[in-house]
Structures are given as C-alpha cells and as structure tokens.
Amino acid sequence: MTEPTSVASAEAPAPTSPLLETRALTRHFKVGAGFSRRTLHAVDDVDLVINPREIVALVGESGSGKSTVARLLARVYKPTSGEIRYQGRSLGAVRGRRAQLAYRGDVPMVFQDPFSSLNPAYHVAHGILRGLRLHRPELNRAQRHAEAERVVEAVGLVPAAEILGRYPYELSGGQRQRIGFAQALAYRPKLILADEPVSMLDISIRIGLLNVMARLRETEGVSFLYITHDIASARYVSDRLLVMYGGHVVESGPTEAVLARPKHPYTELLLSAVPDPRAPLAVDAQAARSEPPAVIDPAPGCRFRARCPLAIDVCHSVTPRLRELGPAHTAACHVATADAPLAQSPAIPV
Template sequence: MTIPSQATQAGPPEGAAGQAPLLETRKLTKHFKVGGALSRRNLHAVDDADLTINRKEIVALVGESGSGKSTVARLLAGVYRPTAGEIRYQGRPLTAMRGRRQLLEYRGDVPMVFQDPFSSLNPAYRVSHGILRGLKLHRHDLNRAQRFEEALRVTEAVGLNPAAEILERYPYELSGGQRQRIGFAQALAYRPKLILADEPVSMLDVSIRIGLLNVMARLRAEEDVSFLYITHDIASARYVSDRLMVMYAGHVVESGPTEAVLADPKHPYTQLLLSAVPDPRAPLAVTAEAAKGEPPRVIDPGPGCRFRWRCPLAIDECATVTPLPRPLGPGRQAACHVATADPVPSARTTPVSTSDTKAGADAQPG
C-alpha cells in the first residue's frame, strides 16, 4: 500500500512574519571525550548544526544510526550541555535561563518522548503515576481533582479509551503501541509547545506505526504542538513532516521542504538514502553506491567532507575543505561541494511506501 505524501490531519505551519522561530540552534556542537583520563581524543557527535522549528510545524531529522540525531534531541532537552554553539527558545538563549523555575518551565514546554516504550514507564506504578507526577511538577495551578481530570483528557487525546480504565492499568498490561501513546500523553499533560520525539515508532510493529504518526499530526492540529521527529524511516518522515533535515556523521548535510527534498535530493548522501529504501515491487538488490566505502570517521575527523569515502562524486576539495550549508533553491540547503540547484535525475519512479522501514546502513552503534 502506497502512503500519501503527508498525514491528512497535518496542516501548514503557522508563523507571523518577522516572528522568532519557536526553537533554533546556531552552530550547535557536542563532543564526547573517549579513551582514558589522559586521552585527548574526542568523538564529534554533532558539529555546527543549524536547526529551526517554527510554531505548529513538524520537522523530521533523518539519518542512519550514529549520525547524531538523538544527541541533538538530548541537547535540546537539556540532558547534555553543548560543547559550543547556542540554543534559542522563542528568541531567548537557553543560557539566559536562571534558576530551577525557569528550567522547569522550559522542560515543560519542550518535553521528550523516548524510543523504547517498554522501559520508559516505571513497571512498579500504575500508568496514571507518571502523568499525575508530571502535572504536579509542571502545572502548579491545578489541584488534585483537576490533575486527574487533565490526565483523563490527555489520555483520550492520544486515542486511549476508556481513559479511566487505561490509567488504572500497569505498564505490562498495555501493548507497545499503547505504552508509546502514554508517553505522548505524559508530554502533552505539560501543555508543551514542542515535543521531541526520538524514534517513537521504531520499536513498534509496522501495522501500528501509522496510528502513532496520526496521533502526532492530530496533536499538531488540535493542540498547536510542534514536533521534532527523529527517525531513520524516510517513509514515516514523508508521511508526517513539513520539513526534512538529513544528518550524516554529526553534520546536517541537507534540509528543505519534505516533498522537495525527496523529489530532488541534492546531497549524494540523501540520494544514497533514497536508493536504499526498498521498492516493494522490485527484487531486493544492493547498489554499488550503497556498498561502497566505509563507516564515517567521527573521532577527531579533521577537515573535509565526512561522506567522501562513500561518495561517488567526491573531488579533491572534499578531502581538505569541510563543506558548509549553502542555498540551492527555495528553502533548500545542502552542505556539498558538487551539489547544484539543477534537478537531479532519479532512478526511483515509485513513491515511498508503508513497507519501507530502515534507510541506510548502521555505520555505528547508537
């Protein structure tokens, strides 16, 4: 079954002219020290990432495992501190926030839904515990009765009925899809402006993934919530997102409107991702380009394009100069020395389908 280009519940993002983005990053960088106490080696998880999310917008961050997607989410959630760069929320740097109250307000506005629905809920407590505890922490205006009413509301909002019965269950009594919906309900209880969804459907059966994606689209339409949707699944990104950002080895290599990027990918890595998505009507095959090269080098990588070892279009400049994102059309950017604004001939003639699961090979565990 071929999926439409976007969820029917989704609508165009809203934003007044001249209004600051809901959240943006400038040259966001995160390095992790590796080796012993005397080691000077650093793993470059994220380097110079510029990201913008507007109000009522769903942005998909796509890339293979180890590309830095989840690190970006944890930086935005405040789990990690950036090595360099800046995160701005509603035009204000996060570093300007002082005190526990301001940090709680931000984390209530920008909560996170985790990948694993089986470990994100405490098995010792009923489902209602996490929602009510979060409400008590972030919604001081509600009394005990109002908190329970709000828990019922958000549980129904994510499609779980009867809500009162669901809230009384323990996590082991729910399916994986139901647990992940509870994760969205917990985030929604804070009245967030942006939800960071870190591969929320990757551990679920294909048959129930569309339902979770529709929940995201409906929450955007009905609750005015924006999403950063992190995934390696191009099919689901196309289904639900307005804009697409592609990461490789810690760099954002391409960005733009989802349909435009998928119809005419500019960066060779984006082209490789699309060529790796299986066509259900064609025999399974691995192209020469997909099998070429080696995993990206992210430990003290040095200058140059990190995709050059796998790139069929690499030139001498790619080995010495790190490409910077540059405009290649309306709303389009690509960090590539050879990419042009001209349309790229595509070997793919069929739309991405629901049977498309993983895009790209796992370069590193993570």
C-alpha cells in the same frame, strides 16, 4: 509496502518568529584516557529552526548525531559551543530551578523505548499525575485527574479511566508509546522532542502513532522534532526535513522538495534504501559502501567522502557548508547544483 498519503500540512506554515532555533550547535565528547584521549565530534555546527505548529523531521542513520541533538535541546547535555534560543531567548540565560523546570515542561521528550519510560511498579496514572504535580502545581487533585483523562483520550486511548488504572505490562507497545505522548501533552508543551518514537513498534502500529502526532499538532498546537532513520515515515508526517550525517546537517528543506529533488549524495543513499515492491531483488552498489563516518578527531573535508561516488579532490580537504540550492532548500555538498538532482533516485512508492 505501499506508503499511505502524507498527513503533513498541505500548505507551508505562515512566516512567524521561530519557536526554537540553534546556532552552530556543537557537542564533543572526550573518549579514551591518558595519551590515547581523543575527541568524538557527535554534533558540529548544527543550525536548526522549528516554528510554531510545525513538524520537523531529523533523519539519518545510527551514529549520525540525531539523538545527541535531541538531548542538547532537552538540556540533558550542555553544548560544547553554539547557542540554543527558545522563543527568542538564549537558554544560556535560563537559570534557576523554576525557570529550567518551566522549559522542560514546554519542551518535553518522548523516548524510543515505550516500556522503559514507564515505571512498571505503578499504575499508568502515576507518571501522568506526578508530572502534573511538578509542572502544573496550580491544579488541585480533581483537576489533575480530569487532565490525566483528557490527555489519555487525546492520544486515542479509551476508556481513559480504565487505561489509567492499568499497569504498563497490561498495555501493548503502541499503547505504551501513546501514554508517553500523553505524559508529555499533560504539561501543555510548545514542542515535543520525539526520539525514534515508532522504531520499536510493528509497522501496522506506526501509522497510528504518526497520526497522533499530526492530530496533536492540529488540535493542541504542538510542534514536533521527529527524530528517525526512516525517511518514508518522515515524508508521511513532516513539513520540513533535515538530513544528518557524521554530526553535520547535510541537507534541509521542505520535505517534498528534498525527497523529489535531493541535492546531497547521502540523501540519495537514504532514498535508495526505501523498499520498493516493484523493484527486482538486488544489492545496490552504493548502499553496500557502508563505511561509517570518521567522527573521532575528524580531518577536514566532507565526512561522507569515503562513501560518495561523486567525491572530487576538494571533498578531501574542505568541509562543505550549507548553501541554498532551491527555495528554502540547502545542501552541504561541493558537487550539488541548483539545476538538477544529483542522480535519478527511485521515488518512494506511493
């Protein structure tokens, strides 16, 4: 399928203080019981920066740790170690119900399943108005209803009054997901955590939702962390790209730079999985090496080494760290160099 032109900002955002950043963010889970109790390393040492009015895509296959990062930022999970800083302040210092409620209003989450995030027993208006009462208590009844109509129109659903009077089952999947964005937008957020928001929708509907994200960034000044396994949609909407594998960020940088000159073999693998209608039908040998990463009590070394065609001895004993290989472009790979991409990857069709 031919990909549409990107809606990401043509110009890089001006340098500014980060809206949200993480430092060595780590989350481990205990699995098993008794003598078989082990540790699952869901997220390890993730450094992430999101600036105002920026869309950052966090890309990786299932089990890479993307959704765990989102839940850490939403404060659903507490970090095992590391730090999250929001507007320059550590979230460890954010205590008390009122302060935590204010943060959740500033950084709401849009979930993957647009139906399960809405209460089927109530009209669509119920969830938006309830959120407004909780996060914006200064509004009176008339103002809440006016704001509910405003945010529904902002996500492209009209007439707003009619939409608000419907039940969730009366809406399509794309309309329900737009309501999810409207609920988040009603809080006047600074950053929306969008966890696979288009993965359950038909391809023909996905572009409309991605355009909603881009439009809200421009009109409402909202930043997004867009979590996805679809590198093509990440290219379409994001300013910067972070690639995760086995709980680690293995590559990051401006989206076009990462996709034009990938430095990590895993990014190459993701690119090779993007369908190209011009290519003959064949099974890619590298893509067929689908051994999952070892994230339960992992040994030192690169977690991608079992699938990597370029692995060398040091990959089996030393965990690579992110290092700069281009302007704002980093990769965690012992083999990658700044001079050239690892291999000639098929470009995403345009």
